[in-house]
Amino acid sequence: MAQMTTSVEYGIHCLLWLVVADDTPLSSRDLAELQGISPSFLAKIFPKLEKAGIVHATGGVRGGYRLARAPEKISFLEIVDAIEGRKPLFDCQEIRGRCAVFGGKPPAWATGGVCSIHAVMLRAEKSMRDTLAAETLAGVAKSVGRKAPAAFPHDIRAWLEARVSKRGAARKRAAPS
Amino acid sequence: MAQMTTSVEYGIHCLLWLVVADDTPLSSRDLAELQGISPSFLAKIFPKLEKAGIVHATGGVRGGYRLARAPEKISFLEIVDAIEGRKPLFDCQEIRGRCAVFGGKPPAWATGGVCSIHAVMLRAEKSMRDTLAAETLAGVAKSVGRKAPAAFPHDIRAWLEARVSKRGAARKRAAPS
Helix, strand or coil, X not given: CXXXXXXXXXXXXXXXXXXXXXXXXXXXXXHHHHHCCCHHHHHHHHHHHHHCCCEXXXXXXXXXXXXXXXXXXXXXXXXXXXXXXXXXXXXXXXXXXXXXXXXXXXXXXXXXXXXXXXHHHHHHHHHHHHHHHCCEHXXXXXXXXXXXXXXXXXXXHHXXXXXXHHHHHHHHHHXXX | CCCCCHHHHHHHHHHHHHHHHCCCCECHHHHHHHHCCCHHHHHXXXXXXXXXXXXXXXXXXXXXXXXXXXXXXXXXXXXXHHHHCCCCCCCCCCHHHHCHHHCCCCCHHHHCCCCHHHHHHHHHHHHHHXXXXXXXXXXXXXXXXXXXXXXXXXXXXXXHHHHHHHHHHHHHHHCCC
């Protein structure tokens, strides 16, 4: 059976950091370093999430990405569709009309409505999408939060604050005096 | 979202012809010509269905493939797994332990149990697989049968009989006298 790409995994992990970061804007480089993944790879994912209205980008030294909506309002389905694009599970080629007995002229009954095989695949796809639509970023953040010690979100925010300050200081040093 | 390959579409259409053919063995070439698809492409699919115990192959001039079980006992899930192999929907790379705050030494709470993101994807995959497991070849054959005129299965069997006879005659002509 087919797979989702690694982009979905990387994207969702980093969106969960945006939940922890609360309203602090983070660059895709901040997020990549926090998560221990390739910054150039992540830099291709976040514009897709922005385009889909899942994150919001601000510019400037302290700029970066924030969630565009409350995490309770962001479903896994939206995230997956934003990153992968909406490709069907099964790409029906409508070969039912090609039966040799039809001699190149398939009758209306043979090609009318949805192909019965395609219909099964559409139902299977709907089951999967319904499950993804019912899961939110907030729900998964809570599930991760239950495993972590109480100090963990503070450790993360301290790491991020230190990093954002360092970024600001580096820019100041680089600026003409 | 990811896709199933064309092999699944071709395979299932041809398995439906084996339901109509009843117990007449058909070669993958017979099936490909009946369905109007590439014989060499189909010839790669049927050995997978045989290996999975979905079809049974017999040799000889009148040999070919037959369903190995009643079509009521063949689920769409088995067919998809036989053709595509059982790949997970989401191939978790376990990046949760790579958080920079852990400094290369993730604590047990961070990597214990199933990753919460992976857990969502496993549920989504299960929904899809459950739907495919509930659909049988017989069910879809009946659904196609309801659309077709009563004479259609006879037309198909007549086409197949003519083809199988022609195959036998060609072999006889090719044999030394």
